[in-house]
Amino acid sequence: MRTPTADVYGAYPPLTDDQIAILRSCGQVQAVCEGEQLFRAGEPSEEFFVVLSGTVAVVEGHGDQEQVVQLHGPHSFLGELGVLEGQTAFLSAVVRTPGEVLAVGSAALRDLLSREPALGDVILRAYLLRRTMLAGAGTGFRIIGSAFSPDTRRLLEFAARNRLPHRWADLEKDTEAEALLTRLGIAPEETPIVVWHDYRVLRNPSNVELARVIGLRTETAAKAVCDLVVVGAGPGGLAAAVYGASEGLSTVVLDAVATGGQAGTSPRIENYLGFPAGISGMELAERAVVQANRFGARIDVPAEAAGLEQREGNSVVRLADGGTVTAANVVVATGARYRRLTAAGVERFEGLGIHYAATVWEARTCRLDTVAVVGGGNSAGQAALFLARESPAVHLLVRGGDLEHSMSRYLIDRIERHPRIHVRLYTEVREVTGEDRVESLIVEDNRTREQGVLAARALFVFIGARPATSWLADAVALDRRGFIPTGQDVAQVTADLWNPLARTPLALETGLPGVFAVGDVRSGSVKRVASAVGEGAMAVRLAHEHLGEVGSPAIR
Template identity: 65%
Template sequence: MNTAQHKNVAVRETPDRYGAFPRLTSEQLQELTAHGERRRTTEGEVLYREGEPFREFLAILSGTVEILQDHGGPQERTVAAHGPGRFLGELGMLEGQAAFDTAVVRQAGEILAIPVERQRTLISRDPVLGDLILRAYLGRRYLLIGLGAGFRILGSCYSRDTLRLREFAARNRLPHRWLDLERDKEAEALLRRFSIRPEETPVVLWKGERVLRNPSNVELARLIGLPAPTAQSAQCDVLVVGAGPAGLAAAVYGASDGLTTISVDAVATGGQAGTSSRIENYLGFPSGISGGELIERAVLQAHKFGARLMVPAQVNGLVPQDDDYVVTFTDGSQVRAGAVVLASGVRYRRLEVPGIDGLEGISVYYAATVHEASLCEADPVAVVGGGNSAGQAALFLAHHASRVHLLVRGSDLNADMSRYLVDHVERHPKIEVLLHTEVRGASGKDKLESLSVEDNANGERRLLRAAALFVFIGARPRTEWLRGLLALDEKGFVLTGADAQAVADATQWDSLGRGPLLLETSLPGVFASGDVRSGSVKRVASATGEGAMAIRLVHEHRDNVGNLVRTAGPEEPRPGTGQSVA
C-alpha cells in the first residue's frame, strides 16, 4: 500500500508474511472487472459476517477493509487488514461454508464483487490466477485455525463427546477453539453467561450468541454449512462412498467426465491421508506436502468440476433396483445411483491391552493431528507401530512433545517403513526407537501416565512414562455394512476383478455377457478402489490412481462393453486413433 496516499488510515494493512495475503496485479483486476460489478463502500459497512454464508469474491479497488473475529463481542480482535489490490474470503467460501470471521470497511472506497460460482469458472480457466487465490485461501484457513477463530467448543478434556467434537472439527479442518472446563478460567465465565449447567457440556458456541448443547457431528456440520444429503441429490450417475484420496480422485474424474457425481463420507474429507503431517514421496511434490493441503486441493478440484461432497453422511444400505442401486444413509435419506464406487478406506486396529479401554479418546489415539498433538505439549508420548503412518506420526509429534518413544514389535525399522522416513526418524534427537518392544498394559487415573512395555526378545518388562499413546498397528476395512451384500475376503476387504468373479453369482452376469471388470466387485456396476479393496497397495498415489481407474471402468459398465471382444465398424474408432484421456 502507498503509505503516503493512505497515511491517515487508522488501520494499517497486514504484511503478507505467510503468502496468505497476495496482491492482484492491475491486469488481473482488469480481467476480473469484466465478470463482476463495482460497488462503493462506506465506513463501518459489514461486507460479510461471521456465521453467515458469503457467496461473493470481493477484491478491494480502493479503501481499507478489516477482518475481525468476534465482531462486536467482548473479545473482538483483528485477524488482518487489507488495502487496494487485495481480495477477501478464505477456503469456506469456495466450499459453501459459513464465514469464520467478519469483514468491516474501515476506510470508504470501492470493491469488485464476483459471484462465487463465476469465480470457480475463472479459477479453472486461468491457472495463474487460480493458483494465487487457492494458495491464499489455504494459507488463510490455516492461519484461522492457528488463531483459534471460528466456533468454540466448551467441554472437559476427560469427556468423550468433547473429544468427538474436537476430532470432527480437526479432521474437517474447521477453525475452532477449545476451552477446557478443567483449566480455562474463561470457560467458567461462559457457563454462567449462557446459563449452561456442567452436565449439559460439551457445548458449541457460535457467533458469541448461539449455543448447541452436546450436538451430534451432523448438527455441528449443518451449523457450519457442510452440505447434507437432500432431495436434490436423490439421483446421480455415480455415488462415491468415501472421500479419501481414492474417493476424491473418483469424484474429480467422474465429474470432469460429465457424470453427475456425489461423494459422501461418514467423518471428513481426506481419510487417513488428511491426518498426515507430511507426505514426501507423492509424485510432483519434491519438498513434500501436508495431507491437509493435498486433500483441500482435491476437494476444490472436485467442486470445480461440479461434484457434490457431503459430510458427514454414513451409508448403511445398498440395494439393486432395476439397472441402478439405491443407497441408504443412517438418517433415512436415499440416493439412487447408476454406479457406485466404494472407497471407504480403513480404520486403525485397536490395541488390546489391560487398562486401555478407559483411556481411548482421552489420551490413547489412533490418529496424530494438530488436535491430538495440542494435548501433549512438553510431555513424553509413545507411538506404537513400524509402518509409514507410525513414522510420520513420530516426526510430527516430535515438534510438540518433549520425547517420542517409537515402539516397534519387529527387529528392523526398515521392514515396513520407507527408507526416507527411517532416515528422518533415526536422526531426530527427540525420537527414541525401541525395537522388539510391545505394550503390555496402560495405567493412569484420568489420563495415561505410564505404559508397561516388554522386550519380546528377552522378556524383560519396564514402565515407560508417557502422557499419550498413538497406535498405528495395522488397519481393518470399513465394510461392516457390506457383509452379505457383496464378496469380501477373510479380513473383510472387498474382492474385485478375477477374485470377485471366482465367488460371484454367475446369473447376475449372464445378461451382460462378461465377468467383473478389474476393479468391479461381485455386483455389476459396484467398484472398489483404494485401501478398502482386497490386494490394494495402501499408498496415497495408488489409491488416487485406482479412484481414477474406477471411473474409466464405470464408463465401460455404462456402455456395456466390459470384457466383450468387439470388432470396430466404420463408425467405431479403434484404440489409439487420437482420443486422449488426461
C-alpha cells in the same frame, strides 16, 4: 477493541495489477464506507473480495470483545477456504477506512480459477494456509464440555477431521467455561454445547446438525438418482468424483466423517508424484474437494452409508439417516481405519492424549511435551517427524526388529538422523496411565518380557488397519480379512451374478454388477495414495462401460 496480536489470518503477497485485471472480468467494483461489514461470522461465504483502496479488518467477536486478526490494505484479498467450499465464515470483515473493493461471486471465482491456474494456485495456497493458521490459533466456534464425555470427544474429533477452526473449553479446567455456562443459563450436565457466533448455542448437537450449521451438509444426496455414487471421500473416492464429474456423470459423494480419509490425517506425504517437497494430507484433500466441486460433484459430509442393494438393475445405497441414493454405478472407497490399541487404560484415555491421527489439531494438545508413536509403517514415520518439530522427544515404538519391513527408505533415513526421535524396537505398550490424561506408558520388550515406564504426555497409534466394510453386510463377497475382492478374484465365487450381462467382472468390479472397489478397501490393493487415485480414475472408465450396457438411471 484489542489490537492485532499476530498475523494469524495468513499474510500473502498482494495480488498484482494483472491478477486484479483478471478478477475484474467476473467481478464488480463497490464503494465501501467505514464500519461496513463485507461478510459476517456465522453467515455463508458467498463472495470473494479484493481491497482496491482503503483498509479492511478481519475480526473475531464484536463490540468490546472484538479482536483484529488481520488488517488488509490495497491489493490484498479476503476470505479463507470456506469461500471455495460453501461453508460459513468463521471471522468477520469490517471496513476501517473507506475505499473500494472488488467483489466476485464464489461460483464465478471457482470457474475463473479453473481457467487461470496460476492465479488459482496463489489464492488456494493462501486459503489453505489461513485455514491451518486459524485452527492453530484457536479461533472459530467453541466446544464446551468435559474431557470425560464421549459426546465432547465426538464433537472434537469431527471438528478436527473436517479441519474446522474451533477451540475447546474443558469444564474441569477452564474457569471461563463455567462462567459462560452460567451466563447462558446452561447447567453443566447439559453439556457438551457448541457456542456458535453471536452466542447461538447448540446443545449436544449431532455431527449432522453441526455440519448443517457450518455448511458442510447440503442434503443434496437424500433420495438422489445419479450416474455415479462414491462412498468414501479419501484419495480414491475424491479421484473418482473428479474424473466422474469432469466426464459428465452426475456424481454424489458420501462420507461418514470427513473428506480426505486416512490420508487426510497425514502431516506430510513425501512420495506422491509431482510434489517434490511433499504435501500434507489436508492440503491434498482440500485441493481435491475444490476440484470436485468445480466439476459439479455433490459432496455430503457426514452422510453414513448403512447398506447396499440392487433393484431393477440399479444400485441403491441406504443411508443411516433413512435417505437413499440410487445410481447405475457405485464406487466403494471406504478405506480402512487404524486398529485400536488393546492395552489397559487405552479406552479411558482416547481423546485425552491417545490419538489415531497426527495433524496440527492433535499436535497442538501436546506441544512441547514428550510423546510416543506406535507403529512401524509410513504413517507412523510421518507422524514422528511431524511431532518432532516441537516435541523435545518422540519415542517411536515398533513391535518388530527393524523398520525396513514396512517403512519407506526415505523416512527411515530421516528418522535415523533426527536427534529428537528415539526408535525402540521389539517394544509394545501394555498399559497407559495417568490421572485426567495420558502421563506415562508401561512398555514391554517382547523378547525378554521386561517392562519399564516411559514418560509421555500423548500416544499416537498407527498399528495397521481394518477395512470399513461392515455396512456392506452380505451385499458383496469379502475375503477372509474383510476386504473386497474385485475382477478375476471374485469371478468364480459370484459367477451366477454375471450371467445376465454375459461377461466376467471388470477389473475393479465387485460381486455386484456396476459396483467397484478402489483404494485400501480393495483386496490386494497397494496401500499408497497414488495407487488409490489411479484406481479411482480407472473405476470411472469402467463405470462408463457399465453405463453403456444398462443406461443412465436418470433417463430410464
